[in-house]
Structures are given as structure tokens and as C-alpha cells.
Amino acid sequence: MDKIKIDNDAAFLYPMPMVLVGSIVEKKANFMAVGWVSRVNFKPPLIAIALGPHHTNKGIDENKEFSINIPNVPLMEQTDYCGLVSGNKTDKSEVFDLFYGEYDNAPLIRECPICISCSLYDAIKLPYNTLYIGEPKEVFTEERYMTDNQLDVKKINPFTLTMPDNNYWSVGENLGKAWNIGKRLKKQR
């Protein structure tokens, strides 16, 4: 089939993980939905989130702390809501049941299967977004989301995002083991 060139703006990942970034802005817990997020360093673990100019940024800039919460499918409506309204106009501090670890400015969402409190490692200004790199200090989960002492994505039941068509997707079937199923090719070559 022939390759066609499409607009550069369509350069997204397929699909993107969805998180809720928590911060304290003007003494209120605030949450935003973020799909531009990635682990970026092995040791220490670092996670980067790319934020446009949002209400959340004020809290992170000021407190140097934030949280990353991974919502599951039952929280999709609340997550989407957090992406629809700005904390600048709407108080989102009561959308979820909150708890705190050691960091007072990293509000954690009890309903989320995974909650990570981060200290700010660096903030890198890009032309439009700011890349906030966080160092995870505490990772919270529950026994019911684990199998053999490891987080189990089918128990977590997260959802993913595609852009620019703006759709949410569940995680499908297990396809095999990474760093393993390529071994047959390795032997052949």
C-alpha cells in the first residue's frame, strides 16, 4: 500500500496512558486529566508530564510537589470532567475522596488504583507546554490490584486515550511477554 504524508500535528502516540495530576493551588486540591506523560529515568525513577498553561501549574511551581494518580474505567467520567473544567473557575477538591502521604501538596485519590506522590525534579519550558519532571517519593496501591506482588494491569483496569479523535479505550488481551517473544528471531539470525 502507498504511504501518504499527513499533517505533523497528527504526531501522537497510540494509545496514550491517562493520569490525574493532583496539586494544591491556593490551598485547594485540584486535579487535571493528562495523557502526555511518560517514565523518563530508570534510577532514580522520574516521570514527566507535559502541561499547557493550566491552573495546576501554579501549584506545582509554588509547592514543588504534585501527584500522579492512575484512574480506572469506573472513574472515566470523573477523569473526563477534570479535563473539561479549569480549577481556576471550578472547585474540584471534592470530586474524589482524598488522602495524603508525606507530602502536603500532593493530594492523592483514594479511588485510584495507583497513587504516586512526587517532588519536582525539574521544570523545562517548551514553546507551549512545560515539562514537569517529578521524582516519585511514595507509590500507593491496594492488594486487590496486585498478582504475585506486582501490579496487574487487568486488575487495575485503566483506560487509554487517542488524539485527535478523542476516544477512550480499555486495555485488551494479553499478547505475550516483553523481552521474550523476540527470542525466536534472535536464534534465527
Place this chain on the structure above:
Amino acid sequence: MDKIKIDNDAAFLYPMPMVLVGSIVEKKANFMAVGWVSRVNFKPPLIAIALGPHHTNKGIDENKEFSINIPNVPLMEQTDYCGLVSGNKTDKSEVFDLFYGEYDNAPLIRECPICISCSLYDAIKLPYNTLYIGEPKEVFTEERYMTDNQLDVKKINPFTLTMPDNNYWSVGENLGKAWNIGKRLKKQR
């Protein structure tokens, strides 16, 4: 249920998108499997990949160009193979059928539904990884991967990764529209 604290090293995203990063190292096309990847800027579009110390880095550092290719499920074995062997010891230039856009140092994989050639925008040294931020210059796809002029994740048929359990997953069912399904909550509040 009670929250438990687990090791910080477990701070991953669930699930992570998978890409093949292409580069030219010592005049040979080389590919590595990468799950630490995210869009990081709106305009211009920028995509970041977090690479440990790999053979690929030499090519990106030298040529300031690389490619991001999104493989589909039929390419899972080849993708995993690229993650198992280093270009330092193994020639991976013939694993895929290649083509090139305007950039001679961004080898593109014909079998991949989406192929993006990037120029290097910035390289940020983190304690272990280097965060290579690329500016997509050309995005290639095929008509068969699109619906109504937009990329269609079900036609693309990509796969995702979870760590540290090291599993690949398909994309599941459509769960609804982003920036939309939260509107009911918005009206209520």
C-alpha cells in the same frame, strides 16, 4: 480497602505505548524498542523519548535526526527482537523494509502503520537516561489506517507495554469520547 506503599521503582504508567526508534549509526539503520515516549508540546508538535545508554544514542547525537515508528500487533515479535539485541553487536538494518522521507538519518519502517521523521529539538541529560525531544517533520501513514481522515487506533492495531511485569497488550474496546463523557457531571455541579 487499605492502601499499601510499594517500591518507588514500580512507578510506571499503565499501559505504555510502544514505538520503534530508528537512527543511522555508523552508516547502518538501527532500531530500538521504546516504551518511555510521550508527546510533550502542542505547537510545534514535540515528542520525547527517554533512552538509556544505547547504541541508538550515538546516531541521534551525531545526526540530530531520528524516526519514531508505531508498530502493530503483527510486528510484535520483530519489535521485541529489537529490544533484545543491541545494534552494537547485531545488524538490525534488514529486519524491516525501509523507506526515507526528507531526512537521510531517520529510517522509516514500511510495515509500521505510522512513521514519523524527527529533527532533534533538544537532548536533556537525566541521571541515567537522556531525554531526546524530537520535532516531527513528516508523518507517514496509509489510507487503510484512517477513518474519516483521522488515524483509527483499531485499524492501526498497536500494542502497549506494562512494566515491571513485562507484558504486551492489545487495545481493547471503545469506552466513549474524551472531553465529552464528563459533561453530565459538569452540568450537575
